[in-house]
Amino acid sequence: MAVYTTVSDDALASFLAEYELGEAVAFKGIAEGVENSNYYLETTSGRFILTLFEKRANPDDLPYFIALKQHLSENGFSCPLPVAARDGEALRTLAGRPAVIVTFLQGLSPRVPNARQCRELGAGLAKLHEASATFAMTRQNDLGPSSWPNLWQGRAAIADELQADLSAKIDQDLADIGAAKSLSDDLPRGTIHADLFPDNAFFLGDRFTGAIDFYFACTDALAYDLAICMNAWAFETDGAFNFSKGANLIAGYESVRSLQASERSAFPLLCRGAALRFFLTRLVDWTETPADALVKPKDPLDYAARLRFHRTAKSIDAYGA
Amino acid sequence: MAVYTTVSDDALASFLAEYELGEAVAFKGIAEGVENSNYYLETTSGRFILTLFEKRANPDDLPYFIALKQHLSENGFSCPLPVAARDGEALRTLAGRPAVIVTFLQGLSPRVPNARQCRELGAGLAKLHEASATFAMTRQNDLGPSSWPNLWQGRAAIADELQADLSAKIDQDLADIGAAKSLSDDLPRGTIHADLFPDNAFFLGDRFTGAIDFYFACTDALAYDLAICMNAWAFETDGAFNFSKGANLIAGYESVRSLQASERSAFPLLCRGAALRFFLTRLVDWTETPADALVKPKDPLDYAARLRFHRTAKSIDAYGA
Numbered sequence: 001m002a003v004y005t006t007v008s009d010d011a012l013a014s015f016l017a018e019y020e021l022g023e024a025v026a027f028k029g030i031a032e033g034v035e036n037s038n039y040y041l042e043t044t045s046g047r048f049i050l051t052l053f054e055k056r057a058n059p060d061d062l063p064y065f066i067a068l069k070q071h072l073s074e075n076g077f078s079c080p081l082p083v084a085a086r087d088g089e090a091l092r093t094l095a096g097r098p099a100v101i102v103t104f105l106q107g108l109s110p111r112v113p114n115a116r117q118c119r120e121l122g123a124g125l126a127k128l129h130e131a132s133a134t135f136a137m138t139r140q141n142d143l144g145p146s147s148w149p150n151l152w153q154g155r156a157a158i159a160d161e162l163q164a165d166l167s168a169k170i171d172q173d174l175a176d177i178g179a180a181k182s183l184s185d186d187l188p189r190g191t192i193h194a195d196l197f198p199d200n201a202f203f204l205g206d207r208f209t210g211a212i213d214f215y216f217a218c219t220d221a222l223a224y225d226l227a228i229c230m231n232a233w234a235f236e237t238d239g240a241f242n243f244s245k246g247a248n249l250i251a252g253y254e255s256v257r258s259l260q261a262s263e264r265s266a267f268p269l270l271c272r273g274a275a276l277r278f279f280l281t282r283l284v285d286w287t288e289t290p291a292d293a294l295v296k297p298k299d300p301l302d303y304a305a306r307l308r309f310h311r312t313a314k315s316i317d318a319y320g321a
Numbered sequence: 322m323a324v325y326t327t328v329s330d331d332a333l334a335s336f337l338a339e340y341e342l343g344e345a346v347a348f349k350g351i352a353e354g355v356e357n358s359n360y361y362l363e364t365t366s367g368r369f370i371l372t373l374f375e376k377r378a379n380p381d382d383l384p385y386f387i388a389l390k391q392h393l394s395e396n397g398f399s400c401p402l403p404v405a406a407r408d409g410e411a412l413r414t415l416a417g418r419p420a421v422i423v424t425f426l427q428g429l430s431p432r433v434p435n436a437r438q439c440r441e442l443g444a445g446l447a448k449l450h451e452a453s454a455t456f457a458m459t460r461q462n463d464l465g466p467s468s469w470p471n472l473w474q475g476r477a478a479i480a481d482e483l484q485a486d487l488s489a490k491i492d493q494d495l496a497d498i499g500a501a502k503s504l505s506d507d508l509p510r511g512t513i514h515a516d517l518f519p520d521n522a523f524f525l526g527d528r529f530t531g532a533i534d535f536y537f538a539c540t541d542a543l544a545y546d547l548a549i550c551m552n553a554w555a556f557e558t559d560g561a562f563n564f565s566k567g568a569n570l571i572a573g574y575e576s577v578r579s580l581q582a583s584e585r586s587a588f589p590l591l592c593r594g595a596a597l598r599f600f601l602t603r604l605v606d607w608t609e610t611p612a613d614a615l616v617k618p619k620d621p622l623d624y625a626a627r628l629r630f631h632r633t634a635k636s637i638d639a640y641g642a
Contacts, residue, residue, distance in 0.1 A: 008432035009524075025427045025525060028361060029352035040349060040361055042427070106346045106363070111329035203330075204346060 005037045005052045005095050012041075015094045018085040019101065021045050035215065037097075040104075047104035049080060052097040057215065062098055064139045065214050066090050068132065068191060069102070075131035077124075078210030080105050107202025107209035118233050118245040120208040121201055122252025125193070125229055128211065129222050129257060132191035141194065141218040143277055145177055145184075151280040158287050162301055170279070173307060177273050183266050184221055184273075192225035193217055197232040223263035226253055227270035230319055231278065231306050239305035247320025264316045271319070272310035279303035326358045326373045326416050333362075336415045339406040340422065342366050356536065358418075361425075368425040370401060373418040378536065383419055385460045386535050387411050389453065389512065390423070396452035398445075399531030401426050428523025428530035439554050439566040441529040442522055443573025446514070446550055449532065450543050450578060453512035462515065462539040464598055466498055466505075472601040479608055483622055491597070494628060498594050504587050505542055505594075513546035514538055518553040544584035547574055548591035551640055552599065552627050560626035568641025585637045592640070593631035600624035 007015075012024055022044030030049075032038045037052040053062060066082045070090070073081040080102035082090035092099050110117055152174065156167035193200075195216040202209045226249070234246035253259070259267075282300040289297045313319065328336075333345055343365030351370075353359045358373040374383060387403045391411070394402040401423035403411035413420050431438055473495065477488035514521075516537040523530045547570070555567035574580070580588075603621040610618045634640065 006432075009429045010432065012429070023526075024429055026425070027429050030361065031350035031352070040351065104347070108330045108333070108345055108348050111327075111331065205344075 004054050005097060007039065007050075007052070007095050011095060015092070015099070016043065018087070018092065019083065020086060021048070021083065021101070032212070041101065048083065048101050049104060050094075050099065050101050052094060052099050054097065057098070059098055061139065061215075062091055062100075064137050065217060066100060067137055068135060068214055068217055071135045072128065072131050075134065077128050077131035078105065079214070080210075080212055105202055105210045105212060107204050109199045109201060110203055111198070112237070113198050113233055113245070114206065115242075115244045115248045116206040117203055117208070119248035119252035119255075120203070120206060121196070121229060121233060122226070122249040122254075123256050124201070124208040124211065124252075125196060125225060126253045126256035128193060129190055129225070135191050138191075138219040139217065141192075141220045143194075143216070143281065144218075144220065145181065145273060148174060148177075148276060148280055151284055155283055155287060159283065159300075162286075163304055166304055169304075169307070169311075170276070173272060173276050173311070177269065177276065180266075180269050183262075184224070184270065187221040187223055187262055187266060188260060189219060190222050191217060192220045192222060192228075194220065194225060194228060196225065196229050221263075221266075221270065222257075223259060223267060224270050224274065226250070226259075227267065227274040228277075230271050231274050231303070234319070235302075235306055235309075239302060241306075241309050243320050245320075250316070250319060250321045259316075259321075264321065267316040267319065267321075268310055268313040271313065272307060275303045275306040275310055279307060325375050326418060328360065328371075328373070328416050332416060336413070336420070337364065339408070339413065340404065341407060342369070342404070342422070353533070362422065369404065369422050370425060371415075371420065371422050373415060373420050375418065378419070380419055382460065382536075383412055383421075385458050386538060387421060388458055389456060389535055389538055392456045393449065393452050396455065398449050398452035399426065400535070401531075401533055426523055426531045426533060428525050430520045430522060431524055432519070433558070434519050434554055434566070435527065436563075436565045436569045437527040438524055438529070440569035440573035440576075441524070441527060442517070442550060442554060443547070443570040443575075444577050445522070445529040445532065445573075446517060446546060447574045447577035449514060450511055450546070456512050459512075459540040460538065462513075462541045464515075464537070464602065465539075465541065466502065466594060469495060469498075469597060469601055472605055476604055476608060480604065480621075483607075484625055487625060490625075490628070490632075491600070494593060494597050494632070498590065498597065501587075501590050504583075505545070505591065508542040508544055508583055508587060509581060510540060511543050512538060513541045513543060513549075515541065515546060515549060517546070517550055542584075542587075542591065543578075544580060544588060545591050545595060547571070547580075548588065548595040549598075551592050552595050552624070555640070556623075556627055556630075560623060562627075562630050564641050566641075571637070571640060571642045580637075580642075585642065588637040588640065588642075589631055589634040592634065593628060596624045596627040596631055600628060 026042035028040045030038050030040050035056045036054050039050040041048045041050045069079050072079050083101045084090045159166040200213040234242050279300050282298050285297040286300050347363035349361045351359050351361050356377045357375050360371040362369045362371045390400050393400050404422045405411045480487040521534040555563050600621050603619050606618040607621050
């Protein structure tokens with residue numbers, strides 16, 4: 001759920017007066033994203049999403065995210081397009097917060113993606129990488145490997161409480177990934193989504209209609225984005241790897257952009273790194289969320305199970321390539 | 322916020338297959354109502370709201386609410402119209418819960434209604450009463466005067482903690498209203514909304530476009546519905562009575578349906594009863610909500626302030642009639 005800030009009808013009317021979008025005819029808080037307040041906004045000229053950026057968003061990053069979505073839309077990748085007001089600016093202020101209106105994107109997020117959707121998603125991810133190849137802005141990955149030791153610091157005992165001897169394995173993951181740093185530094189880099197989970201991808205039937213929630217987007221290894229998707233799309237809810245989904249994800253990706261030899265050989269380690277990143281951020285949320293909170297944190301052990309798989313993967317063939 | 326039950330894309334597709342509404346093209350949980358789960362649903366044939374009834378809803382009452390909305394829509398009062406599936410039934414089951422799809426109603430809820438909106442709302446309420454005059458079903462008001470002593474039982478000390486000597490005044494309110502029971506029993510009765518607060522009313526500009534959330538609707542004195550609206554629409558956020566808003570509310574109502582002499586003379590007591598009903602249910606929520614809950618209960622003292630006004634009102638003239 002994500003409506004933290006209330007916008008009155010009067011404040012909305014004043015805000016909309018800065019645009020060429022007509023007047024509001026419907027306005028409802030929606031449960032989309034988790035960090036910001038989002039509203040379904042219908043005006044006399046169409047349907048939109050209004051986002052108010054809450055305190056976890058770094059205001060300095062917002063121009064990057066907005067420019068990226070504009071660039072992707074202009075280059076044929078389907079995503080919410082930030083709408084500029086009369087003065088040409090899309091990033092504005094409402095209810096004391098940075099705010100943006102974006103176009104409404106049709107589609108539904110799959111709860112349990114099927115193999116055809118994995119193939120479509122792979123192709124969609126490669127198209128995102130292609131469309132962003134000409135995007136000039138860059139942003140450092142705040143949740144890249146250099147951030148992981150800090151996230152892990154002081155949480156070994158909690159990990160061992162969740163699963164016996166887990167902390168030793170996480171230590172080994174960190175050591176192995178640290179030792180291979182030069183390998184990943186040489187991979188093709190570009191703009192990555194970095195959070196393209198099923199709830200951030202829209203489909204009509206099996207057809208991919210676009211991606212939302214670019215608030216982790218950054219400049220990093222392109223194949224790392226595919227590794228994140230491998231973790232998010234090709235494992236079943238019981239933690240089992242689905243080879244068919246993995247194979248379709250890679251095949252879909254390569255139908256648009258071929259992986260280079262360096263990316264193929266680094267792939268198991270990239271998948272392990274991606275699983276580690278989500279394990280660690282979930283572990284932090286797990287330990288920092290009060291026991292009686294209404295929103296339960298996601299289980300870090302989902303990613304401990306994926307790490308177990310990635311540790312044994314000898315090559316990209318294990319993922320269906 | 323109100324999304325308690327998650328509906329997967331697959332479950333939604335199976336559910337929609339029972340209707341003639343085409344396929345889903347967008348589906349988002351929305352913050353509307355507080356007791357049930359509500360989704361914005363867009364299909365290839367239009368826009369709708371899908372409601373899943375959660376545990377606080379009594380399944381036996383649902384056919385009444387659905388039939389009422391169908392009756393009102395057919396009789397020219399604008400509200401969400403329950404949509405029947407192919408078999409003619411609007412009330413169905415989804416994710417193990419009673420579920421209904423209703424048409425999408427345009428409009429925005431005013432945060433601070435203006436006097437023109439109060440007049441429109443008064444006229445709208447009277448139209449609701451006229452449109453429901455031919456509605457054959459009845460439902461007892463579960464939150465009528467006979468329920469108030471139970472709500473009050475054991476909460477005098479908490480009331481006095483909130484405001485010194487408050488409990489003695491509430492005792493007097495209950496006694497005065499109890500003594501006047503025969504008066505209210507003789508008033509014109511019919512179907513009332515019973516919860517037509519600004520967040521349940523939609524407007525485009527100052528034009529009333531309809532009402533939502535009929536889940537307190539019941540059979541009771543028509544003028545009591547106007548008394549509820551007087552409490553909800555004609556007091557400022559600081560608790561002060563706004564004579565102009567009150568006058569517009571009554572004038573709007575009487576532009577469609579004239580109040581009878583019995584309703585006019587009972588009006589101050591009806592307003593006092595309505596304020597007492599919301600004071601008591603807020604007091605219950607206040608005492609039963611954990612201190613660290615994410616959703617803060619509404620302040621019962623808002624209604625203690627209204628009660629103070631109503632105790633001094635000598636006649637309906639005090640409300641602007």
